[in-house]
Amino acid sequence: MSEVAPGTSSEFSEERVRAVLDAHRSERGGLLPVLHDIQGELGCIDERAVAMVACDLNLSQAEVFGVVSFYPDFRASPSGASVIRICRAEACQSMGAEALARHATESLGVGLGDTTADGSITLEQVFCLGNCALSPAVMVNEKLVGRVDSERFDALVARARARASGEPQP
Amino acid sequence: MSAADSMPGSVPRRVGHPDLPGHPDPSDHPDAVRVFVPRDSAARSVGADEVAEELLRVASTAGRDIDIVRNGSRGMLWLEPLVEVVTPQGRVAYGPVAPQDAASLVSSGALEGREHPLLLGAPEDAAFLAGQKRLTFARVGLVDPLSPEDYIATGGLVGLERALEMQRSQIVDEVVASGLRGRGGAGFPTGIKWRTVLDAPGDVKFVCCNADEGDSGTYADRMLMEGDPFLLVEAMVIAGIAVGAAEGYLYIRSEYPGAIETMQAAITIAYGNGWLGDSVLGTRNAFDLHVRVGAGAYICGEETAMLESIEGRRGVIRAKPPLPALQGLFGCPTIVNNVLSLAAVPSILTAGAAAYSEIGVGTSRGTQVFQLAGNVRYGGIVEVPFGVTLGDLVWGYGGGSASGRPVRAVQVGGPLGAYIPADRFDTPMDYETLASVGAMLGHGGVVVFDDTVDMGRQARFAMEFCATESCGKCTPCRLGSVRGVEVIDRILAGDDREVNLALLDELCETMTDASLCAMGGLTPMPVRSILAHFPEDLARGDVRPGTVPLPESFR
Numbered sequence: 001m002s003e004v005a006p007g008t009s010s011e012f013s014e015e016r017v018r019a020v021l022d023a024h025r026s027e028r029g030g031l032l033p034v035l036h037d038i039q040g041e042l043g044c045i046d047e048r049a050v051a052m053v054a055c056d057l058n059l060s061q062a063e064v065f066g067v068v069s070f071y072p073d074f075r076a077s078p079s080g081a082s083v084i085r086i087c088r089a090e091a092c093q094s095m096g097a098e099a100l101a102r103h104a105t106e107s108l109g110v111g112l113g114d115t116t117a118d119g120s121i122t123l124e125q126v127f128c129l130g131n132c133a134l135s136p137a138v139m140v141n142e143k144l145v146g147r148v149d150s151e152r153f154d155a156l157v158a159r160a161r162a163r164a165s166g167e168p169q170p
Numbered sequence: 171m172s173a174a175d176s177m178p179g180s181v182p183r184r185v186g187h188p189d190l191p192g193h194p195d196p197s198d199h200p201d202a203v204r205v206f207v208p209r210d211s212a213a214r215s216v217g218a219d220e221v222a223e224e225l226l227r228v229a230s231t232a233g234r235d236i237d238i239v240r241n242g243s244r245g246m247l248w249l250e251p252l253v254e255v256v257t258p259q260g261r262v263a264y265g266p267v268a269p270q271d272a273a274s275l276v277s278s279g280a281l282e283g284r285e286h287p288l289l290l291g292a293p294e295d296a297a298f299l300a301g302q303k304r305l306t307f308a309r310v311g312l313v314d315p316l317s318p319e320d321y322i323a324t325g326g327l328v329g330l331e332r333a334l335e336m337q338r339s340q341i342v343d344e345v346v347a348s349g350l351r352g353r354g355g356a357g358f359p360t361g362i363k364w365r366t367v368l369d370a371p372g373d374v375k376f377v378c379c380n381a382d383e384g385d386s387g388t389y390a391d392r393m394l395m396e397g398d399p400f401l402l403v404e405a406m407v408i409a410g411i412a413v414g415a416a417e418g419y420l421y422i423r424s425e426y427p428g429a430i431e432t433m434q435a436a437i438t439i440a441y442g443n444g445w446l447g448d449s450v451l452g453t454r455n456a457f458d459l460h461v462r463v464g465a466g467a468y469i470c471g472e473e474t475a476m477l478e479s480i481e482g483r484r485g486v487i488r489a490k491p492p493l494p495a496l497q498g499l500f501g502c503p504t505i506v507n508n509v510l511s512l513a514a515v516p517s518i519l520t521a522g523a524a525a526y527s528e529i530g531v532g533t534s535r536g537t538q539v540f541q542l543a544g545n546v547r548y549g550g551i552v553e554v555p556f557g558v559t560l561g562d563l564v565w566g567y568g569g570g571s572a573s574g575r576p577v578r579a580v581q582v583g584g585p586l587g588a589y590i591p592a593d594r595f596d597t598p599m600d601y602e603t604l605a606s607v608g609a610m611l612g613h614g615g616v617v618v619f620d621d622t623v624d625m626g627r628q629a630r631f632a633m634e635f636c637a638t639e640s641c642g643k644c645t646p647c648r649l650g651s652v653r654g655v656e657v658i659d660r661i662l663a664g665d666d667r668e669v670n671l672a673l674l675d676e677l678c679e680t681m682t683d684a685s686l687c688a689m690g691g692l693t694p695m696p697v698r699s700i701l702a703h704f705p706e707d708l709a710r711g712d713v714r715p716g717t718v719p720l721p722e723s724f725r
Binding site: 027028029030031032033035036057063066067070071072073074087089090091092093094095126127128129130131132133134135137139142144145146147 | 211212214215216247248250383384385386387388389391392424425426427428460462463464465466467468479480481482483484485486500541542543544545546549550572581585615617618619620623628631635638639
């Protein structure tokens with residue numbers, strides 16, 4: 001599946017963007033699948049990719065940039081090695097998500113939407129992960145985690161950091 | 171390229187979860203004990219994968235042959251991971267199972283259904299399930315979601331086969347007669363929408379399924395897609411045949427990677443079995459189905475914003491008219507239905523419209539899939555006829571709060587739904603009764619809050635959420651929500667309270683009356699419900715000591 005692939009911040013590659021465009025050539029209105037796949041390949045959608053996509057799909061760069069900037073999933077610069085998303089919607093609020101978000105920002109020393117200085121973790125907020133009976137919910141890359149308290153959060157962070165540095169995972 | 175071009179020629183007979191060693195075909199070792207461990211994302215979020223791995227490892231060490239089937243979840247989420255063992259006497263459930271329980275389960279004879287501290291008994295006898303009427307969720311948790319054999323053995327495709335014998339207008343009439351109304355929130359009669367599309371001129375028509383389940387407290391679409399994906403495939407094919415559409419789009423939010431993966435796998439299998447493609451079940455009907463993945467925008471759950479998104483644009487809503495039924499996707503007549511609306515159709519065609527319309531109250535026919543969420547002791551799926559009271563749901567099925575503290579409020583219907591105080595829990599849950607008390611059913615989410623909730627913060631959050639997620643097309647929503655946060659901040663700070671309350675009321679009226687879609691139009695609903703039922707939380711004059719300070723604006 002074509003999804004945000006955290007940490008795959010490889011160099012821009014004209015060839016890989018071209019390959020994504022070719023793979024979606026016959027799809028009607030395929031801009032979102034194209035953008036998902038480019039981000040999956042390159043870790044972000046920078047202005048060079050925007051220019052290539054616009055030219056290929058006969059759109060203006062403004063139109064493509066408008067789509068990239070509208071959707072929270074798309075990023076213009078690469079994320080950290082892991083993306084940790086904390087649900088801050090009502091069901092999770094009822095089980096302490098605000099306190100968890102505060103713990104996360106304080107313990108990682110970054111704001112929501114920011115990446116830690118070592119590049120290991122990008123912390124984000126999300127509104128609903130569909131795990132509302134096992135709140136608070138967190139998603140680490142594409143792995144959903146339920147009933148997250150600050151202790152469990154710290155363990156998730158430790159594992160993500162170990163993964164980023166190539167150490168055996170705790 | 172049609173999706174069929176990339177389909178493999180043969181269908182895997184049984185498909186396990188890709189993260190696990192493929193579970194063996196039972197015909198290879200008929201003596202193996204079948205053990206069900208859910209593959210539902212919620213179950214996996216509390217360790218179902220690790221439990222499955224550990225059970226396999228422990229059983230193999232003990233020389234026991236087990237066949238692990240990854241089923242959907244029964245919807246008793248506080249018991250997840252819920253492990254079920256197939257015994258000659260039927261299925262026996264244990265839960266919630268942690269990976270470290272695997273050894274004692276195997277050694278104490280759980281593979282024969284014997285006593286163990288985690289033994290729950292026959293899952294279907296659980297009080298939580300016994301009172302339910304599962305039509306849409308009938309198969310979820312019972313079967314291997316990606317087994318076409320399981321699907322057919324449990325009544326799958328009967329509705330589609332029946333539809334293929336009918337005239338288009340007869341199918342539509344059947345859906346009209348069932349009384350089915352849109353489960354996404356608006357409650358518009360599904361059959362009437364279908365008839366509009368059927369009668370609309372045009373050679374090219376589409377079926378779009380809205381699986382952008384963004385409301386907090388709702389997860390039934392996700393569980394259905396992960397637990398019974400063929401049902402949704404069958405339903406979309408029926409819809410296509412009914413209105414003369416040969417193509418469908420299933421728009422799933424990106425926050426649901428498990429549902430995306432399961433639906434894509436199910437669609438591949440459906441093509442391989444001839445349930446999709448140029449000749450549906452060998453007939454002259456063609457239907458192609460594409461999955462589209464959202465990109466994190468709540469507004470794309472609004473039907474016209476979703477169409478814009480599928481077309482490859484910003485998820486900015488369209489003014490209506492024209493209705494999507496007449497000018498929808500790519501300007502063509504289009505059915506846009508929620509997952510649960512569509513998923514009700516196969517059972518309606520199987521058992522007949524009359525059987526469905528006999529259930530329910532007033533103009534709310536059939537069953538509603540409620541989702542108990544938040545601070546609730548027994549959270550999960552409750553599919554029951556309309557008319558159940560909120561008290562039955564929260565105190566009966568839900569068992570009160572998870573924290574053990576008194577329940578203070580319940581938000582019904584997502585972030586745009588009303589907060590209902592505990593003294594109104596006798597309210598029957600149907601479209602009209604809820605509307606008459608200033609609330610709405612929405613997608614059936616019920617989020618429970620205990621008495622530590624600060625309703626002033628919840629009112630602020632309603633406006634803040636709208637400010638974050640507004641598509642920006644209309645002024646009342648785009649600016650009104652920002653002004654709403656500001657005015658609520660002044661009220662909470664005790665600044666010119668009376669003047670600002672009057673201003674908030676006026677702002678709510680403007681947003682309700684002048685917004686283009688439900689996002690801005692319904693954001694005042696939670697705010698006004700708090701003003702009506704919890705005014706004391708807006709009257710304190712400052713933030714309650716000991717609570718978390720109000721968050722900064724989100725972005």
